[in-house]
Amino acid sequence: xxxxxxxxxxxxxxxxxxxxxxxxxxxxxxxxxxxxxxxxxxxxxxxxxxxxxxxxxxxxxxxxxxxxxxxxxxxxxxxxxxxxxxxxxxxxxxxxxxxxxxxxxxxxxxxxxxxxxxxxxxxxxxxxxxxxxxxxxxxxxxxxxxxxxxxxxxxxxxxxxxxxxxxxxxxxxxxxxxxxxxxxxxxxxxxxxxxxxxxxxxxxxxxxxxxxxxxxxxxxxxxxxxxxxxxxxxxxxxxxxxxxxxxxxxxxxxxxxxxxxxxxxxxxxxxxxxxxxxxxxxxxxxxxxxxxxxxxxxxxxxxxxxxxxxxxxxxxxxxxxxxxxxxxxxxxxxxxxxxxxxxxxxxxxxxxxxxxxxxxxxxxxxxxxxxxxxxxxxxxxxxxxxxxxxxxxxxxxxxxxxxxxxxxxxxxxxxxxxxxxxxxxxxxxxxxxxxxxxxxxxxxxxxxxxxxxxxxxxxxxxxxxxxxxxxxxxxxxxxxxxxxxxxxxxxxxxxxxxxxxxxxxxxxxxxxxxxxxxxxxxxxxxxxxxxxxxxxxx
Ligand SMILES: [Zn+2]
Numbered sequence: 001x002x003x004x005x006x007x008x009x010x011x012x013x014x015x016x017x018x019x020x021x022x023x024x025x026x027x028x029x030x031x032x033x034x035x036x037x038x039x040x041x042x043x044x045x046x047x048x049x050x051x052x053x054x055x056x057x058x059x060x061x062x063x064x065x066x067x068x069x070x071x072x073x074x075x076x077x078x079x080x081x082x083x084x085x086x087x088x089x090x091x092x093x094x095x096x097x098x099x100x101x102x103x104x105x106x107x108x109x110x111x112x113x114x115x116x117x118x119x120x121x122x123x124x125x126x127x128x129x130x131x132x133x134x135x136x137x138x139x140x141x142x143x144x145x146x147x148x149x150x151x152x153x154x155x156x157x158x159x160x161x162x163x164x165x166x167x168x169x170x171x172x173x174x175x176x177x178x179x180x181x182x183x184x185x186x187x188x189x190x191x192x193x194x195x196x197x198x199x200x201x202x203x204x205x206x207x208x209x210x211x212x213x214x215x216x217x218x219x220x221x222x223x224x225x226x227x228x229x230x231x232x233x234x235x236x237x238x239x240x241x242x243x244x245x246x247x248x249x250x251x252x253x254x255x256x257x258x259x260x261x262x263x264x265x266x267x268x269x270x271x272x273x274x275x276x277x278x279x280x281x282x283x284x285x286x287x288x289x290x291x292x293x294x295x296x297x298x299x300x301x302x303x304x305x306x307x308x309x310x311x312x313x314x315x316x317x318x319x320x321x322x323x324x325x326x327x328x329x330x331x332x333x334x335x336x337x338x339x340x341x342x343x344x345x346x347x348x349x350x351x352x353x354x355x356x357x358x359x360x361x362x363x364x365x366x367x368x369x370x371x372x373x374x375x376x377x378x379x380x381x382x383x384x385x386x387x388x389x390x391x392x393x394x395x396x397x398x399x400x401x402x403x404x405x406x407x408x409x410x411x412x413x414x415x416x417x418x419x420x421x422x423x424x425x426x427x428x429x430x431x432x433x434x435x436x437x438x439x440x441x442x443x444x445x446x447x448x449x450x451x452x453x454x455x456x457x458x459x460x461x462x463x464x465x466x467x468x469x470x471x472x473x474x475x476x477x478x479x480x481x482x483x484x485x486x487x488x489x490x491x492x493x494x495x496x497x498x499x500x501x502x503x504x505x506x507x508x509x510x511x512x513x514x515x516x517x518x519x520x521x522x523x524x525x526x527x528x529x530x531x532x533x534x535x536x537x538x
Pocket of ligand 1: 068069070230439440
Protein backbone atom coordinates (compact mmCIF):
# COMPACT_ATOMS: atom_id res chain seq x y z
CA UNK A 1 0.00 0.00 0.00
CA UNK A 2 1.58 3.31 -1.06
CA UNK A 3 1.00 6.35 1.04
CA UNK A 4 -0.08 9.78 -0.09
CA UNK A 5 0.61 13.09 1.63
CA UNK A 6 -1.96 15.85 1.94
CA UNK A 7 -0.75 19.33 2.91
CA UNK A 8 -3.41 21.66 4.29
CA UNK A 9 -2.95 25.39 4.85
CA UNK A 10 -1.12 28.22 3.06
CA UNK A 11 0.08 26.97 -0.32
CA UNK A 12 1.95 29.49 -2.50
CA UNK A 13 2.10 27.93 -5.94
CA UNK A 14 4.03 30.45 -8.14
CA UNK A 15 1.47 29.39 -10.76
CA UNK A 16 -0.18 32.49 -12.25
CA UNK A 17 -3.35 30.58 -13.03
CA UNK A 18 -3.81 29.81 -9.29
CA UNK A 19 -1.30 31.69 -7.11
CA UNK A 20 -2.79 30.42 -3.84
CA UNK A 21 -4.26 27.12 -2.75
CA UNK A 22 -5.54 25.49 0.45
CA UNK A 23 -4.35 21.97 -0.19
CA UNK A 24 -1.76 19.95 -2.10
CA UNK A 25 -1.70 16.18 -2.55
CA UNK A 26 1.50 14.23 -3.19
CA UNK A 27 1.40 10.81 -4.82
CA UNK A 28 4.36 8.80 -6.11
CA UNK A 29 6.72 11.74 -5.78
CA UNK A 30 4.59 14.08 -7.82
CA UNK A 31 1.93 16.67 -7.16
CA UNK A 32 -1.35 14.82 -7.74
CA UNK A 33 -3.66 17.76 -7.03
CA UNK A 34 -3.51 21.33 -5.79
CA UNK A 35 -6.40 23.69 -5.07
CA UNK A 36 -9.33 24.05 -2.69
CA UNK A 37 -9.33 21.54 0.16
CA UNK A 38 -12.60 19.92 -0.84
CA UNK A 39 -11.51 19.40 -4.44
CA UNK A 40 -8.08 18.06 -3.48
CA UNK A 41 -9.59 15.65 -0.95
CA UNK A 42 -11.62 14.07 -3.75
CA UNK A 43 -8.32 13.20 -5.44
CA UNK A 44 -7.10 11.13 -2.49
CA UNK A 45 -6.94 7.44 -3.40
CA UNK A 46 -9.30 5.45 -1.20
CA UNK A 47 -7.61 2.74 0.81
CA UNK A 48 -4.09 4.18 0.76
CA UNK A 49 -2.27 5.39 3.83
CA UNK A 50 -2.82 9.11 3.94
CA UNK A 51 -0.41 11.36 5.83
CA UNK A 52 -2.01 14.73 6.54
CA UNK A 53 0.34 17.66 7.18
CA UNK A 54 -1.44 20.60 8.79
CA UNK A 55 0.73 23.57 7.84
CA UNK A 56 -0.64 25.77 10.62
CA UNK A 57 1.29 29.04 10.55
CA UNK A 58 3.74 27.59 8.03
CA UNK A 59 3.63 28.08 4.27
CA UNK A 60 4.27 25.56 1.50
CA UNK A 61 6.18 26.68 -1.61
CA UNK A 62 8.08 25.11 -4.50
CA UNK A 63 11.60 24.10 -3.46
CA UNK A 64 14.11 26.87 -4.11
CA UNK A 65 16.35 26.67 -7.15
CA UNK A 66 19.97 27.80 -7.26
CA UNK A 67 20.27 28.60 -10.95
CA UNK A 68 24.02 29.22 -10.76
CA UNK A 69 25.91 27.03 -8.33
CA UNK A 70 29.15 25.04 -8.29
CA UNK A 71 28.29 22.00 -6.15
CA UNK A 72 31.09 19.70 -7.32
CA UNK A 73 33.79 22.32 -6.70
CA UNK A 74 32.19 23.78 -3.59
CA UNK A 75 31.89 20.33 -2.00
CA UNK A 76 35.69 20.10 -2.17
CA UNK A 77 36.46 23.74 -1.39
CA UNK A 78 34.45 23.52 1.84
CA UNK A 79 35.99 20.16 2.81
CA UNK A 80 39.08 19.37 4.87
CA UNK A 81 41.18 19.50 1.68
CA UNK A 82 41.01 23.30 1.79
CA UNK A 83 41.49 25.75 4.64
CA UNK A 84 38.53 28.13 4.77
CA UNK A 85 39.54 31.81 4.91
CA UNK A 86 36.39 33.26 3.28
CA UNK A 87 35.18 36.70 4.36
CA UNK A 88 32.02 35.06 5.74
CA UNK A 89 34.27 32.95 8.00
CA UNK A 90 37.12 35.31 8.98
CA UNK A 91 36.61 39.02 9.52
CA UNK A 92 39.95 40.82 9.36
CA UNK A 93 43.06 40.68 7.21
CA UNK A 94 45.25 40.12 10.26
CA UNK A 95 43.22 37.03 11.20
CA UNK A 96 43.50 35.76 7.62
CA UNK A 97 47.29 36.00 7.78
CA UNK A 98 47.24 34.14 11.12
CA UNK A 99 45.14 31.40 9.53
CA UNK A 100 47.58 31.14 6.62
CA UNK A 101 50.59 30.81 8.93
CA UNK A 102 48.79 28.21 11.04
CA UNK A 103 47.74 26.30 7.91
CA UNK A 104 51.33 26.18 6.63
CA UNK A 105 52.56 24.93 10.02
CA UNK A 106 49.90 22.21 10.06
CA UNK A 107 50.44 21.14 6.43
CA UNK A 108 54.15 21.19 5.58
CA UNK A 109 53.38 18.96 2.58
CA UNK A 110 51.33 21.76 1.00
CA UNK A 111 48.69 24.18 2.26
CA UNK A 112 45.62 25.10 0.21
CA UNK A 113 43.38 28.00 1.17
CA UNK A 114 40.07 29.24 -0.23
CA UNK A 115 38.46 32.65 0.17
CA UNK A 116 41.02 35.49 0.06
CA UNK A 117 39.33 38.90 -0.33
CA UNK A 118 41.26 41.87 1.02
CA UNK A 119 38.51 44.29 -0.05
CA UNK A 120 36.45 42.87 2.81
CA UNK A 121 39.25 41.53 5.03
CA UNK A 122 41.11 44.83 5.03
CA UNK A 123 44.49 45.84 6.36
CA UNK A 124 46.71 43.37 4.55
CA UNK A 125 48.46 43.70 1.18
CA UNK A 126 47.80 41.31 -1.66
CA UNK A 127 50.12 38.28 -1.39
CA UNK A 128 52.85 37.70 -3.97
CA UNK A 129 55.42 35.02 -4.62
CA UNK A 130 57.99 36.69 -2.36
CA UNK A 131 55.71 37.21 0.64
CA UNK A 132 54.40 33.65 0.30
CA UNK A 133 57.94 32.26 -0.07
CA UNK A 134 58.81 34.03 3.18
CA UNK A 135 55.86 32.33 4.93
CA UNK A 136 56.05 28.92 3.29
CA UNK A 137 59.67 28.24 2.40
CA UNK A 138 59.66 24.73 0.93
CA UNK A 139 55.94 24.27 1.68
CA UNK A 140 53.70 24.87 -1.35
CA UNK A 141 51.09 27.56 -0.62
CA UNK A 142 48.06 28.00 -2.89
CA UNK A 143 45.44 30.63 -2.05
CA UNK A 144 42.24 30.90 -4.07
CA UNK A 145 40.58 34.30 -4.19
CA UNK A 146 37.01 34.27 -2.87
CA UNK A 147 35.71 35.28 -6.30
CA UNK A 148 37.23 32.18 -7.89
CA UNK A 149 39.02 34.36 -10.45
CA UNK A 150 42.56 34.62 -9.04
CA UNK A 151 45.04 32.19 -7.50
CA UNK A 152 48.11 33.20 -5.45
CA UNK A 153 51.02 30.79 -5.05
CA UNK A 154 54.63 30.57 -3.91
CA UNK A 155 57.69 29.16 -5.64
CA UNK A 156 57.30 25.74 -4.04
CA UNK A 157 53.70 25.51 -5.32
CA UNK A 158 54.81 26.53 -8.81
CA UNK A 159 57.49 23.81 -8.79
CA UNK A 160 55.03 21.21 -7.48
CA UNK A 161 52.58 22.08 -10.26
CA UNK A 162 55.24 22.15 -12.97
CA UNK A 163 54.61 25.83 -13.68
CA UNK A 164 57.46 28.23 -14.45
CA UNK A 165 57.90 31.58 -16.16
CA UNK A 166 57.79 29.99 -19.62
CA UNK A 167 54.54 28.05 -19.00
CA UNK A 168 51.99 29.07 -21.65
CA UNK A 169 48.75 30.73 -20.56
CA UNK A 170 45.76 28.37 -20.42
CA UNK A 171 42.86 29.46 -22.69
CA UNK A 172 40.95 32.40 -21.24
CA UNK A 173 43.44 32.57 -18.33
CA UNK A 174 46.89 34.01 -17.74
CA UNK A 175 49.92 33.93 -15.45
CA UNK A 176 51.07 37.35 -14.27
CA UNK A 177 54.75 38.18 -14.88
CA UNK A 178 56.86 41.07 -13.58
CA UNK A 179 58.92 43.42 -15.75
CA UNK A 180 61.77 40.89 -15.75
CA UNK A 181 59.42 38.16 -16.99
CA UNK A 182 59.36 36.27 -13.68
CA UNK A 183 56.15 34.82 -12.18
CA UNK A 184 54.59 37.18 -9.62
CA UNK A 185 52.73 34.37 -7.86
CA UNK A 186 49.38 35.40 -9.29
CA UNK A 187 47.26 33.67 -11.92
CA UNK A 188 43.99 34.86 -13.38
CA UNK A 189 40.97 32.68 -14.20
CA UNK A 190 40.05 29.00 -14.05
CA UNK A 191 42.90 27.61 -16.13
CA UNK A 192 45.47 28.84 -13.62
CA UNK A 193 43.31 27.93 -10.61
CA UNK A 194 43.00 24.32 -11.71
CA UNK A 195 46.72 24.15 -12.56
CA UNK A 196 47.63 25.23 -9.02
CA UNK A 197 44.86 23.61 -6.97
CA UNK A 198 44.65 20.48 -9.13
CA UNK A 199 46.52 18.27 -6.66
CA UNK A 200 44.16 19.16 -3.80
CA UNK A 201 41.11 18.73 -6.03
CA UNK A 202 42.49 15.43 -7.32
CA UNK A 203 43.18 14.15 -3.80
CA UNK A 204 39.53 14.80 -2.95
CA UNK A 205 38.20 13.01 -6.04
CA UNK A 206 37.72 9.63 -4.35
CA UNK A 207 35.72 11.31 -1.59
CA UNK A 208 33.63 13.38 -3.96
CA UNK A 209 30.39 11.38 -3.59
CA UNK A 210 30.49 11.81 0.21
CA UNK A 211 31.53 15.46 0.00
CA UNK A 212 28.76 16.19 -2.51
CA UNK A 213 26.17 14.44 -0.37
CA UNK A 214 27.19 16.58 2.59
CA UNK A 215 27.10 19.78 0.56
CA UNK A 216 23.73 19.03 -1.03
CA UNK A 217 22.20 18.31 2.35
CA UNK A 218 23.35 21.79 3.37
CA UNK A 219 21.49 23.18 0.37
CA UNK A 220 18.38 21.20 1.38
CA UNK A 221 18.60 22.86 4.79
CA UNK A 222 18.06 26.27 3.19
CA UNK A 223 15.21 24.95 1.05
CA UNK A 224 17.07 24.24 -2.21
CA UNK A 225 15.93 21.24 -4.27
CA UNK A 226 17.61 21.98 -7.63
CA UNK A 227 21.09 23.39 -8.21
CA UNK A 228 23.07 23.94 -11.37
CA UNK A 229 26.77 23.13 -11.64
CA UNK A 230 28.35 25.90 -13.69
CA UNK A 231 31.88 24.44 -13.70
CA UNK A 232 31.06 20.89 -14.65
CA UNK A 233 33.76 18.70 -16.12
CA UNK A 234 33.16 15.19 -17.44
CA UNK A 235 36.15 13.97 -15.36
CA UNK A 236 33.89 14.30 -12.33
CA UNK A 237 31.28 11.95 -13.80
CA UNK A 238 32.29 8.94 -11.62
CA UNK A 239 31.18 10.90 -8.54
CA UNK A 240 27.70 11.33 -10.00
CA UNK A 241 27.55 7.68 -11.04
CA UNK A 242 28.32 6.77 -7.42
CA UNK A 243 25.61 9.14 -6.16
CA UNK A 244 23.08 7.59 -8.51
CA UNK A 245 24.03 4.11 -7.40
CA UNK A 246 23.49 5.20 -3.81
CA UNK A 247 19.93 6.34 -4.50
CA UNK A 248 20.50 9.66 -6.22
CA UNK A 249 21.46 13.14 -5.03
CA UNK A 250 19.20 14.97 -2.57
CA UNK A 251 18.90 17.90 -4.98
CA UNK A 252 18.45 17.82 -8.74
CA UNK A 253 21.63 18.68 -10.63
CA UNK A 254 21.68 20.64 -13.88
CA UNK A 255 25.16 20.61 -15.38
CA UNK A 256 26.92 23.21 -17.52
CA UNK A 257 30.15 21.86 -18.94
CA UNK A 258 33.08 24.29 -19.06
CA UNK A 259 33.94 25.30 -22.62
CA UNK A 260 37.51 24.74 -23.72
CA UNK A 261 39.65 25.32 -26.79
CA UNK A 262 38.70 22.92 -29.55
CA UNK A 263 36.40 21.01 -27.18
CA UNK A 264 32.93 19.75 -27.94
CA UNK A 265 30.32 18.69 -25.44
CA UNK A 266 31.23 15.40 -23.76
CA UNK A 267 27.66 14.06 -23.79
CA UNK A 268 24.86 14.13 -26.36
CA UNK A 269 22.23 16.86 -26.10
CA UNK A 270 19.67 14.29 -24.94
CA UNK A 271 21.22 12.93 -21.75
CA UNK A 272 20.45 12.17 -18.14
CA UNK A 273 17.09 12.42 -16.46
CA UNK A 274 15.07 14.52 -14.05
CA UNK A 275 17.63 13.92 -11.29
CA UNK A 276 20.86 14.71 -13.13
CA UNK A 277 21.40 16.01 -16.62
CA UNK A 278 23.64 18.34 -18.56
CA UNK A 279 21.72 21.27 -20.02
CA UNK A 280 24.38 23.69 -21.20
CA UNK A 281 27.90 24.96 -21.68
CA UNK A 282 29.64 27.66 -19.65
CA UNK A 283 32.10 30.37 -20.71
CA UNK A 284 33.70 33.23 -18.75
CA UNK A 285 33.73 36.46 -20.81
CA UNK A 286 35.49 38.42 -18.07
CA UNK A 287 36.45 38.01 -14.43
CA UNK A 288 35.73 39.55 -11.05
CA UNK A 289 35.20 43.18 -10.04
CA UNK A 290 37.19 42.42 -6.87
CA UNK A 291 40.40 41.61 -8.74
CA UNK A 292 40.18 44.19 -11.53
CA UNK A 293 39.59 41.97 -14.56
CA UNK A 294 36.11 42.95 -15.73
CA UNK A 295 35.80 45.01 -18.92
CA UNK A 296 34.28 48.44 -18.20
CA UNK A 297 33.41 51.64 -20.04
CA UNK A 298 34.20 53.57 -16.83
CA UNK A 299 37.39 53.54 -14.75
CA UNK A 300 38.18 52.05 -11.36
CA UNK A 301 38.53 54.85 -8.76
CA UNK A 302 41.86 55.72 -7.18
CA UNK A 303 41.33 54.56 -3.59
CA UNK A 304 43.01 52.56 -0.86
CA UNK A 305 40.76 49.68 -1.91
CA UNK A 306 41.80 49.61 -5.56
CA UNK A 307 45.46 49.96 -4.62
CA UNK A 308 45.12 47.06 -2.13
CA UNK A 309 43.94 44.72 -4.89
CA UNK A 310 46.67 45.72 -7.31
CA UNK A 311 44.39 47.59 -9.74
CA UNK A 312 45.89 50.59 -11.52
CA UNK A 313 43.77 53.67 -10.77
CA UNK A 314 41.92 54.61 -13.94
CA UNK A 315 41.99 51.03 -15.23
CA UNK A 316 39.00 49.94 -17.31
CA UNK A 317 39.75 46.30 -16.55
CA UNK A 318 40.02 43.52 -19.10
CA UNK A 319 38.19 40.60 -20.66
CA UNK A 320 39.15 36.94 -20.92
CA UNK A 321 38.21 36.56 -24.58
CA UNK A 322 38.26 38.74 -27.68
CA UNK A 323 35.15 38.91 -29.86
CA UNK A 324 36.79 36.50 -32.32
CA UNK A 325 37.51 34.01 -29.55
CA UNK A 326 33.92 34.23 -28.28
CA UNK A 327 32.68 33.65 -31.83
CA UNK A 328 34.81 30.53 -32.01
CA UNK A 329 33.48 29.16 -28.70
CA UNK A 330 29.78 29.73 -29.40
CA UNK A 331 30.07 28.31 -32.91
CA UNK A 332 31.30 24.98 -31.55
CA UNK A 333 28.43 24.41 -29.11
CA UNK A 334 25.33 26.37 -30.09
CA UNK A 335 24.65 24.78 -33.50
CA UNK A 336 24.55 21.38 -31.75
CA UNK A 337 21.59 22.68 -29.76
CA UNK A 338 23.25 23.54 -26.45
CA UNK A 339 22.15 26.36 -24.21
CA UNK A 340 25.03 28.75 -23.52
CA UNK A 341 25.71 30.44 -20.19
CA UNK A 342 28.26 33.24 -20.08
CA UNK A 343 29.81 34.81 -17.00
CA UNK A 344 29.95 38.58 -17.56
CA UNK A 345 30.21 41.61 -15.25
CA UNK A 346 31.64 44.64 -17.04
CA UNK A 347 29.32 46.69 -19.26
CA UNK A 348 31.73 46.54 -22.21
CA UNK A 349 32.00 42.78 -21.79
CA UNK A 350 28.18 42.63 -21.77
CA UNK A 351 28.20 44.48 -25.12
CA UNK A 352 30.74 42.00 -26.47
CA UNK A 353 28.65 39.02 -25.43
CA UNK A 354 25.44 40.54 -26.80
CA UNK A 355 27.21 41.36 -30.10
CA UNK A 356 28.47 37.77 -30.27
CA UNK A 357 25.05 36.28 -29.54
CA UNK A 358 23.18 38.61 -31.88
CA UNK A 359 25.42 37.49 -34.75
CA UNK A 360 25.15 33.87 -33.58
CA UNK A 361 21.35 34.01 -33.65
CA UNK A 362 21.44 35.49 -37.14
CA UNK A 363 23.59 32.58 -38.31
CA UNK A 364 21.66 29.94 -36.36
CA UNK A 365 18.15 31.17 -35.52
CA UNK A 366 16.54 29.32 -32.62
CA UNK A 367 13.20 30.33 -31.14
CA UNK A 368 13.72 29.08 -27.58
CA UNK A 369 17.44 29.38 -26.84
CA UNK A 370 17.39 30.90 -23.30
CA UNK A 371 20.95 32.21 -23.72
CA UNK A 372 22.05 33.10 -20.19
CA UNK A 373 24.22 35.93 -18.90
CA UNK A 374 25.62 35.26 -15.41
CA UNK A 375 26.00 37.82 -12.55
CA UNK A 376 25.78 40.96 -14.79
CA UNK A 377 27.05 43.41 -12.14
CA UNK A 378 27.45 46.50 -14.33
CA UNK A 379 24.78 45.70 -16.92
CA UNK A 380 22.73 48.82 -17.73
CA UNK A 381 18.99 49.32 -18.37
CA UNK A 382 19.74 49.87 -22.08
CA UNK A 383 21.64 46.59 -22.19
CA UNK A 384 18.83 44.75 -20.38
CA UNK A 385 16.43 46.04 -23.05
CA UNK A 386 18.75 44.80 -25.80
CA UNK A 387 19.05 41.43 -24.08
CA UNK A 388 15.26 41.19 -23.83
CA UNK A 389 14.92 41.86 -27.55
CA UNK A 390 17.31 38.96 -28.25
CA UNK A 391 15.49 36.59 -25.88
CA UNK A 392 18.46 36.52 -23.51
CA UNK A 393 17.94 35.85 -19.78
CA UNK A 394 20.04 36.85 -16.75
CA UNK A 395 21.00 35.18 -13.48
CA UNK A 396 22.02 37.76 -10.87
CA UNK A 397 24.48 37.47 -7.97
CA UNK A 398 22.32 39.77 -5.88
CA UNK A 399 24.34 39.18 -2.70
CA UNK A 400 27.06 41.37 -4.23
CA UNK A 401 24.85 44.23 -3.02
CA UNK A 402 24.76 42.91 0.54
CA UNK A 403 28.40 41.95 1.06
CA UNK A 404 30.25 44.30 -1.31
CA UNK A 405 27.75 47.18 -1.71
CA UNK A 406 29.79 49.60 0.40
CA UNK A 407 33.01 48.62 -1.39
CA UNK A 408 31.33 49.03 -4.80
CA UNK A 409 30.37 52.64 -4.04
CA UNK A 410 33.21 53.82 -1.78
CA UNK A 411 36.23 51.97 -3.10
CA UNK A 412 35.69 50.81 -6.66
CA UNK A 413 33.19 52.69 -8.82
CA UNK A 414 31.40 55.52 -6.94
CA UNK A 415 27.62 55.90 -6.54
CA UNK A 416 26.84 56.34 -10.25
CA UNK A 417 28.19 52.93 -11.30
CA UNK A 418 28.46 51.10 -7.97
CA UNK A 419 24.98 52.08 -6.71
CA UNK A 420 22.87 50.29 -9.34
CA UNK A 421 25.11 47.16 -9.32
CA UNK A 422 23.24 43.90 -10.01
CA UNK A 423 20.13 45.82 -11.01
CA UNK A 424 17.44 43.13 -10.89
CA UNK A 425 14.61 45.63 -11.08
CA UNK A 426 15.94 47.13 -14.33
CA UNK A 427 16.21 43.62 -15.80
CA UNK A 428 12.61 42.83 -14.85
CA UNK A 429 11.37 46.21 -16.09
CA UNK A 430 13.02 45.44 -19.44
CA UNK A 431 10.94 42.25 -19.61
CA UNK A 432 13.67 39.73 -18.82
CA UNK A 433 13.15 36.57 -16.82
CA UNK A 434 15.56 36.71 -13.90
CA UNK A 435 17.00 34.34 -11.32
CA UNK A 436 19.10 34.99 -8.20
CA UNK A 437 22.02 32.88 -7.08
CA UNK A 438 24.84 32.60 -4.55
CA UNK A 439 27.54 31.11 -6.81
CA UNK A 440 29.05 28.21 -4.87
CA UNK A 441 31.48 29.36 -2.19
CA UNK A 442 31.32 33.03 -3.23
CA UNK A 443 28.44 33.79 -0.86
CA UNK A 444 26.54 31.40 1.44
CA UNK A 445 23.55 29.67 -0.15
CA UNK A 446 20.73 31.80 1.24
CA UNK A 447 17.68 32.15 -1.03
CA UNK A 448 15.64 34.07 1.55
CA UNK A 449 18.46 36.61 2.01
CA UNK A 450 18.79 36.93 -1.76
CA UNK A 451 15.12 37.81 -2.04
CA UNK A 452 15.37 40.30 0.82
CA UNK A 453 18.39 42.12 -0.58
CA UNK A 454 16.83 42.25 -4.06
CA UNK A 455 13.85 43.96 -2.42
CA UNK A 456 15.73 46.36 -0.10
CA UNK A 457 19.09 46.85 -1.87
CA UNK A 458 20.58 47.31 1.57
CA UNK A 459 24.19 46.44 2.34
CA UNK A 460 25.61 44.52 5.28
CA UNK A 461 26.31 47.84 7.04
CA UNK A 462 22.65 48.84 6.67
CA UNK A 463 23.19 51.34 3.86
CA UNK A 464 20.62 51.66 1.07
CA UNK A 465 22.42 51.71 -2.27
CA UNK A 466 21.47 54.58 -4.61
CA UNK A 467 20.53 54.31 -8.27
CA UNK A 468 18.22 51.27 -8.46
CA UNK A 469 14.82 50.25 -7.13
CA UNK A 470 14.06 47.01 -5.34
CA UNK A 471 11.90 44.18 -6.68
CA UNK A 472 8.59 42.94 -5.25
CA UNK A 473 8.23 39.78 -3.15
CA UNK A 474 6.35 38.14 -6.04
CA UNK A 475 9.23 38.89 -8.43
CA UNK A 476 11.76 37.70 -5.85
CA UNK A 477 9.93 34.40 -5.32
CA UNK A 478 9.80 33.71 -9.06
CA UNK A 479 13.55 34.41 -9.32
CA UNK A 480 14.27 31.63 -6.80
CA UNK A 481 11.71 29.17 -8.16
CA UNK A 482 9.87 29.12 -11.48
CA UNK A 483 12.07 31.46 -13.51
CA UNK A 484 15.20 29.76 -12.22
CA UNK A 485 13.67 26.42 -13.30
CA UNK A 486 12.92 27.91 -16.71
CA UNK A 487 16.54 29.02 -17.11
CA UNK A 488 17.55 25.40 -16.45
CA UNK A 489 15.05 24.05 -19.02
CA UNK A 490 13.28 22.37 -16.11
CA UNK A 491 10.04 24.34 -15.69
CA UNK A 492 8.04 21.39 -17.03
CA UNK A 493 9.01 19.34 -13.99
CA UNK A 494 9.82 21.74 -11.11
CA UNK A 495 9.62 25.42 -10.09
CA UNK A 496 5.91 25.76 -9.28
CA UNK A 497 3.23 23.77 -7.52
CA UNK A 498 1.12 22.35 -10.34
CA UNK A 499 -0.36 18.91 -10.79
CA UNK A 500 2.05 16.60 -12.58
CA UNK A 501 5.25 18.33 -11.47
CA UNK A 502 7.61 16.73 -8.96
CA UNK A 503 6.74 17.30 -5.31
CA UNK A 504 9.89 19.35 -4.67
CA UNK A 505 8.69 21.44 -1.77
CA UNK A 506 9.84 23.78 0.96
CA UNK A 507 7.91 24.51 4.15
CA UNK A 508 8.70 27.94 5.61
CA UNK A 509 7.84 29.03 9.16
CA UNK A 510 5.61 31.79 7.79
CA UNK A 511 4.11 33.29 4.66
CA UNK A 512 6.93 35.20 2.91
CA UNK A 513 4.40 37.60 1.38
CA UNK A 514 3.06 38.50 4.84
CA UNK A 515 6.35 39.64 6.38
CA UNK A 516 8.58 42.63 5.63
CA UNK A 517 11.67 42.23 3.48
CA UNK A 518 13.74 42.75 6.63
CA UNK A 519 11.92 39.86 8.35
CA UNK A 520 12.19 37.50 5.35
CA UNK A 521 15.66 36.05 6.14
CA UNK A 522 14.39 35.25 9.64
CA UNK A 523 11.86 32.72 8.34
CA UNK A 524 12.95 29.18 9.14
CA UNK A 525 13.10 26.35 6.62
CA UNK A 526 10.94 23.85 8.50
CA UNK A 527 11.17 21.06 5.95
CA UNK A 528 12.36 20.36 2.41
CA UNK A 529 11.05 17.56 0.15
CA UNK A 530 12.53 16.14 -3.03
CA UNK A 531 9.99 14.22 -5.09
CA UNK A 532 7.86 13.91 -1.97
CA UNK A 533 10.67 12.52 0.19
CA UNK A 534 11.75 14.62 3.14
CA UNK A 535 15.41 15.65 2.68
CA UNK A 536 15.47 18.19 5.51
CA UNK A 537 13.46 18.77 8.68
CA UNK A 538 12.19 16.70 11.59
ZN1 LIG B 1 29.98 30.89 -10.85
